[in-house]
Amino acid sequence: MSTAGTADTATEIDVSALAAEQALDLLEGEGMDTDVAGLRLFVQQGGCAGLSYGMRFDGEPEEDDQIYEHHDLRIFVDPASMNxxxxxxLDFEGGLQGAGFHVENPNVVSECGCGESFRT
Structure with missing residues (x-):
């Protein structure tokens, strides 16, 4: 659910229960207050397809962020990345290639072979 700005459900960021659980464990392991801190999801230039995802923990949201909360995890997204x-x-996957967070993005028109970068 968005708590800052107005976002319709077509643009909302959703989080699987497993991804939220993993991120909350990591946040708590860093000693961060999960009532205020959250996971920042962003897009940056880079990768063989042009854009790549970035994630980091932030102690609090920026003023212009969209804030989503799913399964007690707060997600912060800046306006440029939201586009x-x-x-x-946001999901969490485990397997032979290693465990990690994965973004299922309906806006992607192509991805690189390793799945680390994309183009919209």
Missing amino acids: YIGGSV
Whole structure:
């Protein structure tokens, strides 16, 4: 649910229960207050397809962030990144290639072979 600005459900960022659980464990492990701190999801230039995802923990949101909360995890997204990742789902996957967070983005028209970068 968005708590800052107005976002319709088509552009909302969703989070799977497993991704939220993993991120909250990491946040708590860093000693961060999960009532205020959150996971920043952003897009940056780079990768073989042109854009790549970035994630980091932030102690609090920036003034112009969209803030989403799912399964007690707060997600912060800046307006520029929102243009590329609106409607995405953050998930956590494990497997032979290693465990990690994965963004399921409906805006992607192509991805690189390793899945680390994309184009909209």
